[in-house]
Every structure is written in structure tokens, then in C-alpha cells.
Amino acid sequence: MGRMTRGPQAVARWSAHNPWRAIGLWLALVIAAVACSALIQTQVTDDADYRVGQSGRADQMIHDAGLAAPDTEYVLITGDRAEAVAAADQLAAELAGSGEVQEMSAPVFSPEGTLLSSIALRAPPADEDPSITDINAAVTTITADHPNLTIGQFGDISADEAINERVADDLLSAEMISIPITLGIMLFAFGALIAAGIPVLLAITSVVATIGIYAPISYLVPSEMTASSVVMLIGMAVGVDYSLFYLKREREERRKGHNTIDAVEIAAATSGHSIIVSGVAVIASLAGVYVLGSATFNSLATAAIIVVAVAVVGSLTVLPALLAKLGKWVDRPRVPLLWRVNDRIGEGGISSRIIGPVIRRPMTALLAGLVVMIALAVPAFSMTLRGAGLDTLPQDLPEVQVAQQLNEQFPSEGPSVRVVVHGGDPAAVATALNEVGAAATDSGAWTVTAPMITSASGVTTVLDLASTYPPNDSRTTDALLDLRDTVVPERVDSVQGAEFAVGGDVAEQYDTTKVQSDGLPIVVAVILTLTMLMLIATFRSPVIAVVSTVLNLMSVGAAFGVLALVFQHTWAEGFLDFTSNGTVVEWIPMFMLAVLVGLSMDYHVFVLSRIKEGIDKGLPPTVAVRAGVTQTAGVVTSAALVMVSVFALFAAQSMVEMKQMGVGLAVAILIDATIVRLLLLPSILVLLGHRAWWPLRTRSDAPQSMGASLNQPSDRQVIPAQV
Structure with a gap:
């Protein structure tokens, strides 16, 4: 532990004595990262990255046999039947000779009278994406020439383009809003412009650097579509938090009479140590999801790990340099009203009023907190998970609306399965698949949509079946399992x-x-094993590790309960602008668990470290708990407000999974910074007393007064190892 504390202190000492070098190195890192982003194209995930289970084997067999269906764009034309046919003929004429088009199928009408034209795309050269420029232009032309018709386009390519553009717009909007909001919270926390701007600046540069650093790493771990949102989400939160912890402690030490350099070193030995522990805990939690081998989780975890690591490095290097260079100017220029409000609120604020009754009646506080947490967590047991689909995409996108119409009026283009057989006598395989098709049709769950196709070598054969049930109907899953377990193997x-x-x-x-x-x-x-080991190594107490882990899980459970309440029902649809499909996107709880177990360590480590300082000085547990919670109240509240505000912005994004991520994280952090920090944690520590810190041996020479032990300037040689 001593080594861990001396590490950040030594780095801070070097940065404080060589501020321009430290600042220059940080700027060089950011500039180099931006250059990487400009020079190296970020590799994105493709379909092959998402192959899992039996469906992954089927997809691999199809591609190996050269039977993969080409990318297809669909054009739906609704209106007068004769004019619709004329528009379809004009579309075919516009696309005649286009290098983008491999084949255009004959138009077909749905029972409702909507015409469908399917356009198979020509495979692009290696390392290039399919282009639909000609198709977009042709659809625009026929739309203008036939104003009485409703014409829409959908396909994987057009949908991806529309969704990526919307995500980019949402992300830009979130960035533009989050920066002034975060700056406002920092102004309220510090009452001075420079002090408020430093955490925001560090967070922004951490996010920018991460995007560039991920570019070369994406060749090993391809980037998922939502990775940039996660970088912004996590980067702004932890970047501001870490700077806030450090800056608050440095100002506190200067108020006690230390000069700037000494204050920076003390902050490094205390808050700097907390930052390292918190950062490593977040990274360890996120790394836990790698065991799944999922392309989505690998991408999101990698992006989050990089931004956390960059934020930690910045907090321990360029931040001490800035503070050393600015000195007392960090508290300038002061915002008169906010500065006076900060002085009048004093240490602890509202928290100092709440903690008194909690310490006097710890059992009552514990029971009250548990009731609230359990009540919030109960709905989590009814949580239903399902993959992202059309109903989780922005419903105002024209492409999404066309896709929904396509599924409703042309069921054969909707949910489907592909039965793939590799090897065996071709005639026997054909007979078996014919029997599979007949049995599947007789079940009423499937229809055969096209004749079987066989590879040129005759080794691989594919039968396509379309579900007769609506998208997301639970009966489709039952029918799939029946195919896999009975219908197909029997034949x-x-x-x-x-x-x-x-x-x-x-x-x-x-x-x-x-x-x-x-x-x-x-x-x-x-995740729990890694974080518990981190806590044991930090506080040398398995009791503290177990208590913190249980409290973390309770926060996560409460957040899951709120997710189920909000997104599996319709009461919040108008407020959050979404349409409920009665489920939560499948990857959200897993990723939230990893993020929250790590992020909650911010507050736990920071608060527990201050309490531990009091215990190390010989304070009675009740006094140490009161002092620790009171001394950290301002910084924890400010940090929580930043996290909650940033996460809440993502609840306003168009993608339902981003809404769910934003709501879940915001609720969990709010719960952690209020109910856990002010009720559960202090009441448990008071009830446990010195047993909470077992097997630590505490000093028996307790100070005579709390004020004497807490307010005297501490010499650098006697800084506690745990912050």
C-alpha cells in the first residue's frame, strides 16, 4: 500500500516541479492521438464478428460455400396500382447499367396493395463498403416524378447510414449540452472559473485522446457502433470526477496552511491514491465482460477501459502540473455569488445534517435504506431481455417505418431461419430438406420462401423458412427450438x-x-472477485470488501428494477420519447453491471478512505464515520451531479439502448450517492464499529477532540497510506 501511495506522490512531485514538461507531454499525447484518428481508419465490426452458437456455424457454412445472399435494398411504393407499376418500371430504367446493382427482382404486390421492388447489390471490391448512391438518386427521382405515391426505401446499407447519422447527431448534441451543464456544476462546486474549467478540460481531452488511441487498437478489437457514445458517456463522467477529487483535496490542504507544492503532494498521496484504486477497479470490472467473447462487449469494454486509463493518467500528471503552475490563481476569477454560497454552506452541507440522526440511530437508518433499495429492486425479477431490433431504433426514421411496413405486408421478408446442411449425398440431403420444409409448414409456424439452393460443389444446401408469427413473438423462439431439436435432426x-x-x-x-x-x-x-480483491488490497479488510460489494450489488439491483419499471411499461413513453416493446435490450444489464460496480468504487473508495484516515488516527468509529462522510460530502455530491447529468443526457438520445443505458446509470449513481452513502454505508460502519476494519489494529491513543485531529495541518511524513 505504501508503494502504491508513493507512486502517485512521486509522479505529482515531478509534475509539480516540471509543470511545462508535464503539460507538454499531455498535449503531445492528445495531438498524437488526434493524428492517429486522422491517419488510421477505425475498423468497425462486421457480421462475422457477431457469429455465436449454431447460428454462427450456419452463417460460416453459408459464406464458405459462397451462398451468402447479397445485400439488398427494398423500395415500397404505395398508391394507385397503375401508377405504382409505372414508378417501378421507371426505377428499373434509372438503375439499368448501374455498377451498384447485381439484379432487380420483378415487382410484387402485397394483399394491401403495396408494391415491392427488391434490388440485389453487386459485391464491392475487397476492403470497400457497398454503395447505394445510384439507388438513392433513382428513388429520389421517382419520388419527385410521382408526388401522388408514397415511396420508401429500406435495406441494411440505407438503414446503417441513417442510424449512424442519427447517432452522430445525438452524440454531438449530448456533447454540446453536457459541457455547459458540467461547467455549471463545477462553478457551483468551486465558485471560481479556473477551478471549474480544469476538470471539464481534462475530461474533454481524455475523450478526444481515447478516440484517437482506439483507432489502431480497433484492428485488434473492432469498434461497435455505440462505442463512441460510451467513450463520451464514461469519459466525461470519470474525467471530471477524478479531477474533482484531486482538486478539492489540494484546495483543502492549502486552506490548512500548506504551500502549493506540499498541497499537491498531499493530494497525490491521498486523492491520487483513491483515483488509482477507482480507475483500476473500473478497468477490472469492465475487463470481466471479455470472458463472453462478444463483439459488442469487447468493443464497449475496450473503449471504456481506454478512456478511464487516460483520465487516470491525466489526473496524476497534467493536473498536478496545472495546479502547481496556477497556485492560488486556481481560485480566480471568483464568481461572487457562488463563492459566498460555498462559504456559507460550509463543509458537509445538507449531508452534515443527515448524518447526525443516522449515527445516533444506525439500525433505523439501515432498515429504512434497505426498504427503499429492496422496493426498487423487486421489479428487476420481472425483467425481460431481448436483442435490439426495429422497435429499439428511432421510430421517426423513414427507413425504420418502411422496414415495419415491409414486415407487416410482406411476411416472407420478415423474421426467418436458414437450415444449412453440409456434406452427405446431395440427393439424400435434398430429400431430407424437402421433408423439413413440409414438416415446418405443417406446424403452422413456418413457410418455405424459396426453392433450396446448393453450392456449386454440391456440398452445402440451404433451405429458407419465414416465420408466420409477428416479429418478437415468443412463439417464434419455441418454433426455432423445435426445428433444432426435433424437425431437422429427425430428417x-x-x-x-x-x-x-x-x-x-x-x-x-x-x-x-x-x-x-x-x-x-x-x-x-x-467482476465481484476482482473488485473484492481490489478492496481487500486497498483497505486490508475483508469485512469492508464484503460490505462494499453487497452495497454495489444493491445499487445495481435497484437500477435494474427502475429499468424494468420504465422500459417494460408505457407510463414513461411520453416523457422519454420511446415506444415500449415490453423488454430491455439484452446487452444493457450486463454492461451496466460492469460499469456500475467500477464507478461506484469512486464514492466508496473516497468516502471509506477518509473514514479510514480517522480510524488510523485513533478516532472512535462513530466520530470517524461522521467526519469522513462530512468531509467528502461536497466533492461526492458534485461528482454525482456531474455523472447523473451526463448519463441523463443519454436518456434523451434516439436509440432505445442508449436511453436505457442513460437511465440505468443515472439512477444507480443517484442511489449510490444518496441512499448508500448517507444511510446504508455509515449505519453499517457504525454498527460494526472496529470490527469493520478487522484485522486492523487501531491506535488506542485517540485524540481528545475531533477538531484537534481533523483540522491541524498534517506533515507529509505522516500522511496515511490510505486516502
Whole structure:
């Protein structure tokens, strides 16, 4: 522990004595990262990265056999039947000779009278994405020439372009709003412009640097679409938090009479140590999701780990340099009203009024907190998980509306499976798949949408089946399992040398959800084990580790309960601007668990470290708890406000999964900074007394007064190892 404390202190000492070098190195890092981002194209995930389970094997077999269906764009035309046909003919004429188009199918009408034109795209050269420029132009032309018709376009390419553009707009909007909000909170916390701006500046540069650093790393761990949102979400939160912890302690030590350099070193030995512990805890928690091997989790965890690591490095290097260079100017220029309000509120603020009754009646406070936490967590037991789909995309996007119309009026283009057989006698395989198609049709759950297709080598054959149930109907999953467990094996297993796999979009969604649900206990075990070991190493107390872990899980459970209450019901639809499908996106709880267990360590380490300082000085547990909670109240409240405000901004984004992430994280941090910090944690520590710090031996020579021990300037040689 001593080594861990001396590390940040030594770095801070070097930065404080060489401020321009430290600042220059940080700027060089940020500039180099921006250059990486400009020069190195970030690699994004592709379909192959998401292959899991039997659906992944099916997709691999299809691609190996050269039977992968080409990317397709669909054009729906609604209106007068004759004019719709004329518009479809004009579309075909516009696209004649286009290098983007491989084949255009004959138009077909739905029972409702909507015409569908399917356009198969030509495979692009290697390392290039398919282009739909000609198709977009043709659709624009026929839309202008036929104003009486309703014409819409949908396909994987057009949908991806629209969604990426919307996500970029949402992210830019969140950035533009979060910066002034965060700056406002910092102004209220410090009452001075420079002090308020430093944490915001460090957070912004951490986010910018992370985006650049991830560019070369993406060749090892491809970036998922939402990774940039996670970088911004986590980066602004932890970047401001870490700076806030450090800056508050440095100002506190200067008020006690220390000069700037000494104050910076004391802050490094105390808050700097807390920052390292918190950062390592967040990284360890996020690393736990790697055991799943999921492309989504690998990408999001990598992005979050990088931004946390960068924020920690910045807090321990460039921040001490800035503070040493600015000295007392960090408290200038003062905002008169806010500065006076800060002085009048004093240390602890409202928290100092709440903590008194909690310490006097710890059992009552504990029971009250537990009742609230349990009540919030109960709905989590009814949480239903499902993969992201059309209903989790922004419903105002034209492409999404066209896709929904396509599913409703052309069921064969909706949820489907692909039965793939590799090997065996081709004639026997064809007979077996014909029987599979007949049995699937007789069940009423599936229809055969096209004749079987066989690879040129005759080794691989594919049968396509479309679900007769609406999208997201639970009966589709039952029908899929019946295919895999009964219908297909009963007919294909008798063909010697044949191997089958059932894939398609229905199967992919099921397999992804199952992998995550099966891996959840392992991920939870890894995350909790790593964080408990971190806590034991930090405080030398298994009791503190267990208490903190239980409280973290309670915060997560309460957040899950709120997620279920908000997103599985309709009462919040108008307020949050979404349409409930009665589920939570499958990856959200797992990723939230990893993030929250780490982020909650911010407050736990910071508050517990201050309490531990009092215990090390020989204070009675009740006095140490009161002092620790009171001394950290201002910084914890400010840090929590920053996190909650940043996370809440993501609840206003268009993507439902981002809304769920924002609401879940904001609620968990709010609970952690209020109910946990002010009720549960102090009441438990008071009830446990010195047993909480077992096997620590506390000093028997307790100070005569709390004021004498807490308000005297501390010499650098007697700084406690734990902050």
C-alpha cells in the first residue's frame, strides 16, 4: 500500500516541479492521438464478428460455400396500382447499367396493395463498403416524378447510414449540452472559473485522446457502433470526477496552511491514491465482460477501459502540473455569488445534517435504506431481455417505418431461419430438406420462401423458412427450438456424413441472448472477485470488501428494477420519447453491471478512505464515520451531479439502448450517492464499529477532540497510506 501511495506522490512531485514538461507531454499525447484518428481508419465490426452458437456455424457454412445472399435494398411504393407499376418500371430504367446493382427482382404486390421492388447489390471490391448512391438518386427521382405515391426505401446499407447519422447527431448534441451543464456544476462546486474549467478540460481531452488511441487498437478489437457514445458517456463522467477529487483535496490542504507544492503532494498521496484504486477497479470490472467473447462487449469494454486509463493518467500528471503552475490563481476569477454560497454552506452541507440522526440511530437508518433499495429492486425479477431490433431504433426514421411496413405486408421478408446442411449425398440431403420444409409448414409456424439452393460443389444446401408469427413473438423462439431439436435432426441425422445448423436472424437473436444469459454468472463472479480483491488490497479488510460489494450489488439491483419499471411499461413513453416493446435490450444489464460496480468504487473508495484516515488516527468509529462522510460530502455530491447529468443526457438520445443505458446509470449513481452513502454505508460502519476494519489494529491513543485531529495541518511524513 505504501508503494502504491508513493507512486502517485512521486509522479505529482515531478509534475509539480516540471509543470511545462508535464503539460507538454499531455498535449503531445492528445495531438498524437488526434493524428492517429486522422491517419488510421477505425475498423468497425462486421457480421462475422457477431457469429455465436449454431447460428454462427450456419452463417460460416453459408459464406464458405459462397451462398451468402447479397445485400439488398427494398423500395415500397404505395398508391394507385397503375401508377405504382409505372414508378417501378421507371426505377428499373434509372438503375439499368448501374455498377451498384447485381439484379432487380420483378415487382410484387402485397394483399394491401403495396408494391415491392427488391434490388440485389453487386459485391464491392475487397476492403470497400457497398454503395447505394445510384439507388438513392433513382428513388429520389421517382419520388419527385410521382408526388401522388408514397415511396420508401429500406435495406441494411440505407438503414446503417441513417442510424449512424442519427447517432452522430445525438452524440454531438449530448456533447454540446453536457459541457455547459458540467461547467455549471463545477462553478457551483468551486465558485471560481479556473477551478471549474480544469476538470471539464481534462475530461474533454481524455475523450478526444481515447478516440484517437482506439483507432489502431480497433484492428485488434473492432469498434461497435455505440462505442463512441460510451467513450463520451464514461469519459466525461470519470474525467471530471477524478479531477474533482484531486482538486478539492489540494484546495483543502492549502486552506490548512500548506504551500502549493506540499498541497499537491498531499493530494497525490491521498486523492491520487483513491483515483488509482477507482480507475483500476473500473478497468477490472469492465475487463470481466471479455470472458463472453462478444463483439459488442469487447468493443464497449475496450473503449471504456481506454478512456478511464487516460483520465487516470491525466489526473496524476497534467493536473498536478496545472495546479502547481496556477497556485492560488486556481481560485480566480471568483464568481461572487457562488463563492459566498460555498462559504456559507460550509463543509458537509445538507449531508452534515443527515448524518447526525443516522449515527445516533444506525439500525433505523439501515432498515429504512434497505426498504427503499429492496422496493426498487423487486421489479428487476420481472425483467425481460431481448436483442435490439426495429422497435429499439428511432421510430421517426423513414427507413425504420418502411422496414415495419415491409414486415407487416410482406411476411416472407420478415423474421426467418436458414437450415444449412453440409456434406452427405446431395440427393439424400435434398430429400431430407424437402421433408423439413413440409414438416415446418405443417406446424403452422413456418413457410418455405424459396426453392433450396446448393453450392456449386454440391456440398452445402440451404433451405429458407419465414416465420408466420409477428416479429418478437415468443412463439417464434419455441418454433426455432423445435426445428433444432426435433424437425431437422429427425430428417437430416439419417443422412450419413451430413452436418446441419439452423441460422438466420431469428436464430442469431436467440443465440446471442442465450450466450449472454449463460455467461452472466461467470461475468458476475469474475467482476465481484476482482473488485473484492481490489478492496481487500486497498483497505486490508475483508469485512469492508464484503460490505462494499453487497452495497454495489444493491445499487445495481435497484437500477435494474427502475429499468424494468420504465422500459417494460408505457407510463414513461411520453416523457422519454420511446415506444415500449415490453423488454430491455439484452446487452444493457450486463454492461451496466460492469460499469456500475467500477464507478461506484469512486464514492466508496473516497468516502471509506477518509473514514479510514480517522480510524488510523485513533478516532472512535462513530466520530470517524461522521467526519469522513462530512468531509467528502461536497466533492461526492458534485461528482454525482456531474455523472447523473451526463448519463441523463443519454436518456434523451434516439436509440432505445442508449436511453436505457442513460437511465440505468443515472439512477444507480443517484442511489449510490444518496441512499448508500448517507444511510446504508455509515449505519453499517457504525454498527460494526472496529470490527469493520478487522484485522486492523487501531491506535488506542485517540485524540481528545475531533477538531484537534481533523483540522491541524498534517506533515507529509505522516500522511496515511490510505486516502
